[in-house]
Structures are given as C-alpha cells and as structure tokens.
Amino acid sequence: MDIDPIVLISLPVLLVVLLGGLVARGRSGQKPGGREVGQGGGTDVLERPAPGQTPVAADEELAAPHVDVGPDTLPEVVVPDTPAELVEPELMPLGERFKRRLSRTRNVLGASVADLFGRGITDEAWDGLEEALITADVGVTATLEIIEELKRRSREEGVTTADGVLDLLKQALRSALGTADRSLGRATDEGPTVWLVTGVNGTGKTTTIGKLAAVEQREGRELVLAAADTWRAAAAEQLGVWADRTGAHLVRKDEGADPASVAFESYAAATERSADLLIVDTAGRLHNKRELMDELGKVKRVLEKQAGPLEETLLVLDATTGQNGIAQARAFLEAVEVTGIALTKLDGSSKGGIVVAVQRELDLPVKLVGLGEDIDDLAVFDPELFVEGLFAGITD
Structure with missing residues (x-):
C-alpha cells in the first residue's frame, strides 16, 4: 500500500507532540509528595500514582480502582479540632493597643508639648499647652488647675526642657485620673x-x-x-x-x-x-x-x-x-x-x-x-x- 510522503514526514512530529503533552500532564501542579498545588480550573491530580498506575483525576475518584498506599508515601493529614475561622487571634498587648489607637489625641496633645517647649519654657508655651489641653477636651477647669500646677512645679524643680515638662504633665494626668477601682462588680451570693x-x-x-x-x-x-x-x-x-x-x-x-x-x-x-x-x-x-x-x-x-x-x-x-x-x-x-x-x-x-x-x-x-x-x-x-x-x- 502506498503511503503519502507528507504523512510519513508528519508522523515523527506528531509523536513528539503527543509525548510532550503526556509528560506535561503528569508534571503539572505537583510538588514532591504528590499534592495538587493548583486551585480549580481543570482536572486536579489527587495523589501521585504508584509505578505502572494511571493518574487518578478528581472527577474519576469514585470510579478509580483501589490502590494500597503505605505510610511512607501518604503524608499525615491533621484535622484541627476547631475550624480555622473560629480560632481566636492572639491579642495585641493592651499597652500597644493604647499606643496605636490614641494617635489622634496624641497628634493634638502630645505633639504640642514637644513643639511648644522645644524652644524653652516661656509664657507663650504655657498658653499653647493650655489650648492643647482644652482642644483635647480635658475641660476648662481641669486644664487651668493642671497648668498652674505645672508652672509651680517647673519653677520649684528647675525644669527647663520639653522632656521635663512632659514628665510633669504625665504625672498631673495620672493624678487627675486617680486610683479608683475599675474592675467590674461580681455577685458574691448565689444567683447571677x-x-x-x-x-x-x-x-x-x-x-x-x-x-x-x-x-x-x-x-x-x-x-x-x-x-x-x-x-x-x-x-x-x-x-x-x-x-x-x-x-x-x-x-x-x-x-x-x-x-x-x-x-x-x-x-x-x-x-x-x-x-x-x-x-x-x-x-x-x-x-x-x-x-x-x-x-x-x-x-x-x-x-x-x-x-x-x-x-x-x-x-x-x-x-x-x-x-x-x-x-x-x-x-x-x-x-x-x-x-x-x-x-x-x-x-x-x-x-x-x-x-x-x-x-x-x-x-x-x-x-x-x-x-x-x-x-x-x-x-x-x-x-x-x-x-x-x-x-x-x-x-x-
């Protein structure tokens, strides 16, 4: 039977293409151990086949013949007791949360101390701090009391720097907040x-x-x-x-x-x-x-x-x-x-x-x-x- 010379020339090329496709299919989406890396969009290979076996696709899993896989070839799968979405995240330390979440007040009050007193302890600086405290809603009466206390202590203690004023201001605010019990009450008798x-x-x-x-x-x-x-x-x-x-x-x-x-x-x-x-x-x-x-x-x-x-x-x-x-x-x-x-x-x-x-x-x-x-x-x-x-x- 005569064979068309074009067919004879095309056969080797066709074989190379087919073999290349099979190799690519066997390697795609796998890491060592045989787990599929890709997500969706096509046929997923579930396990690395044993020698001589055909790869088992996701849509063919139920129809595939049983293959015994030993403990050395199948990695252990650990199922958590609690679904991932229900696991409580590790809480940020409370001090860090206060630092991060008070930035707006810090921009009004804290930055004012550094700017105002960086040029010395002046009447203008005290007036600026008074304005900053009122803007931060400390209250007019409390602000006036705090400013007078800071002026007195700065004179008596010889404070001449912004850091010194800042330290005095921190002490004054702690004193204003006091030492009240802030715990939530609990029943001591029976009942809720x-x-x-x-x-x-x-x-x-x-x-x-x-x-x-x-x-x-x-x-x-x-x-x-x-x-x-x-x-x-x-x-x-x-x-x-x-x-x-x-x-x-x-x-x-x-x-x-x-x-x-x-x-x-x-x-x-x-x-x-x-x-x-x-x-x-x-x-x-x-x-x-x-x-x-x-x-x-x-x-x-x-x-x-x-x-x-x-x-x-x-x-x-x-x-x-x-x-x-x-x-x-x-x-x-x-x-x-x-x-x-x-x-x-x-x-x-x-x-x-x-x-x-x-x-x-x-x-x-x-x-x-x-x-x-x-x-x-x-x-x-x-x-x-x-x-x-x-x-x-x-x-x-």
Whole structure:
C-alpha cells in the first residue's frame, strides 16, 4: 500500500507532540509528595500514582480502582479540632493597643508639648499647652488647675526642657485620673451577676454589650442577654446576632413591649439556667426626655426587687461627643445610680482628654474603653497605659 510522503514526514512530529503533552500532564501542579498545588480550573491530580498506575483525576475518584498506599508515601493529614475561622487571634498587648489607637489625641496633645517647649519654657508655651489641653477636651477647669500646677512645679524643680515638662504633665494626668477601682462588680451570693447598660442612641451601647459578652464567654461563663430596648426596631435583632456569636441565651419580646417586663423575665431565665451573668440592654434614651428616663428607673427597680443591688449600672458615652457627654451623663445620674462609664470610640477621637473630664466632673470611674471596631477592642481602662499611649514616641 502506498503511503503519502507528507504523512510519513508528519508522523515523527506528531509523536513528539503527543509525548510532550503526556509528560506535561503528569508534571503539572505537583510538588514532591504528590499534592495538587493548583486551585480549580481543570482536572486536579489527587495523589501521585504508584509505578505502572494511571493518574487518578478528581472527577474519576469514585470510579478509580483501589490502590494500597503505605505510610511512607501518604503524608499525615491533621484535622484541627476547631475550624480555622473560629480560632481566636492572639491579642495585641493592651499597652500597644493604647499606643496605636490614641494617635489622634496624641497628634493634638502630645505633639504640642514637644513643639511648644522645644524652644524653652516661656509664657507663650504655657498658653499653647493650655489650648492643647482644652482642644483635647480635658475641660476648662481641669486644664487651668493642671497648668498652674505645672508652672509651680517647673519653677520649684528647675525644669527647663520639653522632656521635663512632659514628665510633669504625665504625672498631673495620672493624678487627675486617680486610683479608683475599675474592675467590674461580681455577685458574691448565689444567683447571677446583673449588669444594666444604658446610654444615648448611637454611642455604641449594644455593640459594647456584645463585646462584653464575648469576653465573658471566653472566660467560660454562662450568659443571658436581655433585649429591654423595645423602642428601636432593630435593637433585639442586633443583640440576637451577638447572642448567636457568643452562645448566650437571649430574652426578648415584641417591639413596643414593656421594658421592665423584659428585665423581669430575663432575670427569671438567668436564675433558671444557673447563668453566671445577666446583661440588660436598655433603650437609647434621649437625655432630654423625662418620661424615658423615668422608665429606665423602673427597669432598674424591677431588677433590684429580684436581685438586690445591681453589681454594675454602666453608662456608655461616645468619646467623639466631647463635653456633650458630660451633660448626657448628668441626666442619667438623675434617673439611676451609675457605677461606671464605658467610653467608646476613643480610637476615633482627638478628644481623648474627655476621660479626665468625666472622672473629675462626675466623680465616676471610666471602667471600659473602646479602642476599635474588632470584637477584642473593648478594654478595661488602665490610667497608666492611657497616659503613656497619649505621649508614645513624642520625645524619642
């Protein structure tokens, strides 16, 4: 039979192409050990074939014949007990978080000390520092007292440098913050600890509760969350999301229900479940609405009839509101006996001095501060770390 000379010439080329394709298919996407490196988009080779075997593709796995693979050829696969997305990240040290998250206030206050006193201890420098303290919302009265104290000490101690003034200012701020107990109260008798949380809409009250619940859950405590904010349509839903995330039991009623009845039923549920902690969310009451403030007092009275004095009544304030927060706090103090302040959004404000103003004007300790949006960015307030964070790196 005659064969076309063109075919004879083409055969070797065709064989080379076919052999090259087979070799490329066997090598593509593999590392030593036979695991597929590529992701999607084609046929994935699952295992390196034994000698003489055909590679097994992902879509042929069920139909492929069984191949015995010994321990020397199959790497061990370790399945974690907890899915990767649920593993808690390692927390940044609290001091480092204060340094990073107080940058806005530091730019207003800390930088002023270095700039103003770098040219000497002058009246103009003291005036500039006074302005910086007021801008940072330390408060006019507190600022004037601090400036007079700094002037006196600088004269008596012979301070002549910016570093010396900065050291005196740190001491003055620590003194203004005092040594109040900032720990959160716990029940000493049988029954759940009760924390009542209140504050104006938009301060981050419900988010603060959720972050508190996350901290408590990691400590192994059983929680009940009470959605006693029945005025805002999405309040119970928002609290429910946090309950799901933290494994807490949620007590809620329909929109418009009596908040005091929600509080009553939540304490009964916490007792029945032998819960360690009950956190009660309340409506974001406007401080100029007398009837809403009266209702807040009713919620607290109902809880106290069941539980006795509450371990905490926390008022959530927004650091970005500055001196307005003082006015809000005074109105709440008329309705309930507040035990401490949770100051949110401290990382987003240049008015971090409000911590000093709140404590001085209201004689209430700042117990918690919000340092960011993440679930772990609610921290117990530490005056030493706060002051150091305000001036970190200023004179380095």
